[in-house]
Amino acid sequence: MHCTVDVNPELTDKQIEIILDSYEVWRKDIEKVGLTTFMSLFQTHPEVQEHFLPFKQLSQTDMEQSAILRSHALRVMATVEKCLSRINNPEKIKDVMEQLGGRHVNYTSKYDYIDLMGPQFVYAIKPRLEDTWNEELEEAWLQLFKVMTYHMKQGMIEKPVITY
Template sequence: MNPVAFTPEELQQLKASFKYVESNSKQAADIFYGHLFDIAPDLKPLFAHTDMRDQRQKFFSALRVIIGSIQQPHLLVPAMTQLGKRHAKYGVRPEMFQKVGGALMMTLEEVLGELWTAEVEEAWIRTYTYLADIAAATLAPEGH
């Protein structure tokens, strides 16, 4: 899988938008999980025994790693592979990543408001698609 190539401007927009969202992390995480459970109520049982405060921190920790190493595939790919393996233990299936991506994009749009431009959206979609493909590949049965 080839890493996502960004222009310096795109990379700056991605990092700046994440910094803004991170400054509103509790609200953004609540919005994200609200959207996720609205889009995919079937995923709610996966969080039945989860401390959602802890989950919010894990969510932003993962995003921080992603944005911090987006141009360093030698760091990012192993991190996403590990994330995929952890999620496999929770019963996550590859098709669930599309729902998570939808909830993430809705959250970013809502939290960023006027900062959510077509360029920012495109950068986030490309980033998420690349990362979800890596993580989802770890969920596929061996030999497929």
């Protein structure tokens, strides 16, 4: 496992504001956003799919129909929602994401794959925000994912929960 983590990223007040405003627009499509995020991840980085045992060797069509993928995508979106509900309290985001990172050690998640989620998520929400989409909005969401993944990776390093 790669064991260094960059400097602790933070969100500005302006980024928080535009993230929360835009979330209200796409939140009704949360299941589709989650599914699109993972389908895009597996299409652009097929090597990642091989590390998700339930999805290993599945075709794109089978993946789109997979109840397991839908369930996982919804859990990831629930984590995004948890972070959004704690967005004004960075310590609480840290706690949520470090615990999640610690659990992912059990799933043999690759440390370096964690950073791939932000760009895939942005790809998934962009069409739902096309009327208001701009570079500032994109950077704000990417920054939120930098915050989330930073703490998740810290949890993988510092707080692994080994159950095997």
